[in-house]
Amino acid sequence: MTRAFLRMNVLPTLTLTVCLLAPALASARQSASSEAPALQPTTCSVEGLMDSIRRGMKSRSEAYKLYLRTLLRESAVNLPRAELQAAFEREYDPVMVEHLAAALVARTERGLEDDAFQVVAKRALEDRDPGLRAATVRAMRRTGALGRSGEMFERLVRDPSPEVRMEAATNLVEDTHYVYGGHHGPAADTAVSAAAASDDPKVTAKVLGQLMTGEISSDSARKLERLLGSDSAEVRAAASTALGGVPVAEMANARQSLTGMYRDEKDPTVRKAILQSIARLGFSGAVPELQRLRAVDPSMTSEIDSWIRVLNMNHQDWSLILREKQRQQQAR
Amino acid sequence: MTPESSHRSASLPVNDTARRGPKVAIALGAVALLSAVALLSRGASEEGGKPEASQAAAPQPSSTGPSASKGGPAGQNAPVQAESKPQQFNTTVCWEDLERFNESVTLETFREWARPLLAVKDPLVLDYLKARLGELIGDDAGRASEVLDWAREASPAEFKLFMGGLRGSKALPKMAARLTELGLDEKMDLGRRAGFLDELQRMPRLEPAALDKLATFAQDAASGEAGWVTTRAIGRVMKEDFKKSGNFKPYLDKLLTISSQSADEQVRYLAAEMGMDADAPLDTKATERLGKLLATEGSEDVRMMAAHELSMSEDKAQALELYGKNFQIEKELCVRWALFRFAARTAGKDALPVMADMAMTDPRFQGIYQEFEKLYASGIVDFDRIWFSLPTDDPFGCLDRHEE
Numbered sequence: 001m002t003r004a005f006l007r008m009n010v011l012p013t014l015t016l017t018v019c020l021l022a023p024a025l026a027s028a029r030q031s032a033s034s035e036a037p038a039l040q041p042t043t044c045s046v047e048g049l050m051d052s053i054r055r056g057m058k059s060r061s062e063a064y065k066l067y068l069r070t071l072l073r074e075s076a077v078n079l080p081r082a083e084l085q086a087a088f089e090r091e092y093d094p095v096m097v098e099h100l101a102a103a104l105v106a107r108t109e110r111g112l113e114d115d116a117f118q119v120v121a122k123r124a125l126e127d128r129d130p131g132l133r134a135a136t137v138r139a140m141r142r143t144g145a146l147g148r149s150g151e152m153f154e155r156l157v158r159d160p161s162p163e164v165r166m167e168a169a170t171n172l173v174e175d176t177h178y179v180y181g182g183h184h185g186p187a188a189d190t191a192v193s194a195a196a197a198s199d200d201p202k203v204t205a206k207v208l209g210q211l212m213t214g215e216i217s218s219d220s221a222r223k224l225e226r227l228l229g230s231d232s233a234e235v236r237a238a239a240s241t242a243l244g245g246v247p248v249a250e251m252a253n254a255r256q257s258l259t260g261m262y263r264d265e266k267d268p269t270v271r272k273a274i275l276q277s278i279a280r281l282g283f284s285g286a287v288p289e290l291q292r293l294r295a296v297d298p299s300m301t302s303e304i305d306s307w308i309r310v311l312n313m314n315h316q317d318w319s320l321i322l323r324e325k326q327r328q329q330q331a332r
Numbered sequence: 333m334t335p336e337s338s339h340r341s342a343s344l345p346v347n348d349t350a351r352r353g354p355k356v357a358i359a360l361g362a363v364a365l366l367s368a369v370a371l372l373s374r375g376a377s378e379e380g381g382k383p384e385a386s387q388a389a390a391p392q393p394s395s396t397g398p399s400a401s402k403g404g405p406a407g408q409n410a411p412v413q414a415e416s417k418p419q420q421f422n423t424t425v426c427w428e429d430l431e432r433f434n435e436s437v438t439l440e441t442f443r444e445w446a447r448p449l450l451a452v453k454d455p456l457v458l459d460y461l462k463a464r465l466g467e468l469i470g471d472d473a474g475r476a477s478e479v480l481d482w483a484r485e486a487s488p489a490e491f492k493l494f495m496g497g498l499r500g501s502k503a504l505p506k507m508a509a510r511l512t513e514l515g516l517d518e519k520m521d522l523g524r525r526a527g528f529l530d531e532l533q534r535m536p537r538l539e540p541a542a543l544d545k546l547a548t549f550a551q552d553a554a555s556g557e558a559g560w561v562t563t564r565a566i567g568r569v570m571k572e573d574f575k576k577s578g579n580f581k582p583y584l585d586k587l588l589t590i591s592s593q594s595a596d597e598q599v600r601y602l603a604a605e606m607g608m609d610a611d612a613p614l615d616t617k618a619t620e621r622l623g624k625l626l627a628t629e630g631s632e633d634v635r636m637m638a639a640h641e642l643s644m645s646e647d648k649a650q651a652l653e654l655y656g657k658n659f660q661i662e663k664e665l666c667v668r669w670a671l672f673r674f675a676a677r678t679a680g681k682d683a684l685p686v687m688a689d690m691a692m693t694d695p696r697f698q699g700i701y702q703e704f705e706k707l708y709a710s711g712i713v714d715f716d717r718i719w720f721s722l723p724t725d726d727p728f729g730c731l732d733r734h735e736e
Contacts, residue, residue: 248711330578
C-alpha cells in the first residue's frame with residue numbers, strides 16, 4: 001500500500017518540480033546562448049563524427065549539414081579504415097549510409113585503397129533495402145566510379161527498384177558530364193551500354209537525352225540506332241537526340257537512320273527530336289533534306305521552317321544555332 | 333570550344349565558367365597576373381564554383397574525381413589508382429561546440445562569434461561560416477546592407493567572409509545599387525572598392541545609369557584592378573541578362589568602348605574577351621567598331637581577341653571582308669593565324685575563298701589551308717568538329733608564347 005501510494009504521489013510532485021524549474025532552465029539556456037561558445041579543436045574520430053552528423057541532420061541549417069558532410073569526406077583519409085568500414089556496414093539509416101559510403105569512396109579517390117570503393121559498390125548492388133542501395137549509389141555520384149566499374153552500372157540500371165535505377169541514371173549523366181567533361185569516349189560508351197541494357201524507358205531516356213556522344217565508338221552508335229526502334233517514344237526521342245552529336249565517322253549513318261525513320265514515326269516529340277538531330281548533323285547543309293521532309297507531316301511544317309530559318313543564318317557553332325532556335329520559339 | 337583552348341586532349345568546356353578558364357589562362361595570362369592581386373581573391377575566389385575549402389584543405393577533393401581538365405580522366409583504359417608512394421593528407425579538425433554555435437548564432441552575434449573561428453583558418457569552417465552568414469542574411473536586403481556596412485571597415489579576412497556570406501544569400505540580386513555605390517565611393521581604398529565591384533558580376537542586370545558610371549570607371553586607367561574587375565562584371569552580367577531576357581546591347585556598347593578607349597592593355601583585352609565570351613551577336617555598327625579596333629590596336633593579344641569576337645558578326649560578308657583586309661595589313665604571324673581560323677568560325681566553308689587569299693598572301697598558311705579545305709570537303713559542317721579534326725591546333729607555336 002505504502003509503496004503504491006508513494007508511486008502515485010511522486011510523479012505529480014516531480015512534474016510540478018520540472019514545471020516550476022522550466023522557466024529558470026530556459027532562461028539559463030538563453031543566457032548561455034547569448035555568449036559565444038568556446039570552440040575547442042579536437043581530433044576527429046569516426047564515432048565523434050557519426051554522433052555530430054546524427055544530431056546535425058536535425059538542424060535547420062543546410063550550411064551546417066553541408067559542413068558535416070564535407071568534414072567527414074575530407075577526414076576520411078585520416079580515419080582508421082577498419083572503423084570507417086565497420087561503421088558503414090552496421091549502419092541502416094540511409095542518410096548515414098550515404099555519408100559513410102562517400103567517405104569510403106573518398107579514400108579510393110585519393111589513391112588509398114581500391115577496395116574501399118568495392119565495399120560501397122557491393123552494397124549498392126546487394127543490400128536488401130532499396131533505400132540503402134539508392135543512398136549508396138548517390139554516394140558514388142561525381143566520382144571516378146564510371147571508370148572503375150562500368151559493369152556495375154549495367155546491373156544498377158536493371159535493379160528491381162525504380163528509385164535505384166533512376167539514381168544510377170543520374171550518376172551516369174552527371175559523371176560523364178562533370179567528371180569526364182563530356183568528351184571521353186570510354187565513359188560515354190559505358191553510359192550508352194548501360195542505357196541500352198536497361199528495360200526502364202525512363203532510365204534509358206534520361207541517360208541518352210543528355211549524353212554528349214561526340215567521342216562514342218561505332219559499336220555505341222549502332223546501339224543508338226537500334227534504340228530508334230524501341231517501343232517507347234521517350235527512348236526513341238532520346239536516341240534520336242543522342243545520334244545528333246555522334247563523331248564525324250558516324251554522321252552519315254546517323255543522318256540516314258534518322259531521315260529514314262522520320263517518315264514512319266508518328267509521335268510529334270520524337271519527330272521534333274529527329275528534326276533537331278538532322279539539323280545538327282548537317283547545319284546549313286541540312287536545309288534541302290528538311291525541305292523534303294516538309295511534305296511528310298503538315299503539323300511539323302512550322303517546326304521545319306523554324307529550323308530552316310535558323311540554319312540559313314549560317315552559324316558555325318551548334319550552341320549558337322540552338323540558342324537562336326530557342327529565341328525564335330520564345331518570340332512566337 | 334574555342335581555338336583559345338590549347339590542348340584538344342583536354343575536355344571541352346562543360347559549362348560557361350569552365351569554358352572561360354582555358355581562354356583566359358592560356359590565351360593571355362591576364363588572370364595569372366591578376367590573380368596575384370590580393371583583392372581579387374576576396375571577390376572572385378569561387379571561380380568555377382570550386383569551394384575554397386577544396387583548394388586549401390585537401391589535395392584532391394573526392395567530389396571532383398578524375399577531372400578531365402587535368403589532362404584526361406581515369407577511364408577504363410587509364411590506371412585509376414595513384415602510384416604507390418606514401419601519401420600526405422592534410423588533417424582535419426573537429427570543433428567541439430560548433431553545433432551550439434550553429435544553433436544559437438544570430439546576425440547580431442555573428443561577427444563577434446565568428447572572429448575566433450576565422451582566426452584559426454580552417455578552410456572547411458570558413459566555407460561553413462560564409463554559408464551560415466548567407467542563411468542569416470536570407471532574402472532580407474536590410475540585413476545584407478548591414479553586412480555590407482560591416483565590410484566597409486572590416487579586416488581583409490573578415491571582408492572576404494562577409495562578401496562570401498552575401499554571395500550565398502538570397503538577397504544578393506537586390507544589392508546592385510548598394511554595391512555600385514560602395515564600389516564607386518572614393519573615400520575607400522581601391523582594393524576594398526574592387527571587392528565590392530567584383531560582386532556585381534552576380535547581378536541579374538545593371539540599370540543604365542549604373543552601367544554608365546561603371547563603364548566610365550572601368551575604362552579609367554587609374555582604376556587599376558578595380559577597373560579590371562568592373563569590366564569583368566559588366567561582361568558577366570551581360571551574358572546572364574542576354575541569356576535570360578535577350579538584352580545585351582547596352583553592355584556590349586560599353587565593352588566595345590572600353591576595349592578601344594582604356595589605356596590599360598589588360599582591361600582592353602578583357603573587354604574584348606567578355607564580348608566574345610557571351611557570344612553576343614554583332615550588328616553592322618558593332619562589327620565596324622571591331623574592324624577599327626583590329627586596324628588600330630597596338631597590342632597583339634587584344635587584336636587576336638578582337639579577331640575572335642568578330643566571328644559573332646551577324647553580317648558574315650562584312651566580317652569576312654574585315655578578316656581579309658586586316659590579314660593584309662597585319663604583320664604578326666599569330667594575329668594572322670587568329671584572323672585565318674576565326675574566318676572559318678564565322679562562315680564555315682563559305683570562308684574558304686577568303687582563307688585561300690590569305691594563304692596566297694602568306695605561303696606559311698598553305699598547309700593549314702589545305703587541311704581546312706580537306707575537312708570541309710569530308711562533310712564536316714561545324715567549327716568544333718573541324719577544330720578537333722585538325723592535325724594540330726597550334727601550327728605556328730602561338731599558344732606557348734605566354735607561358736615563357
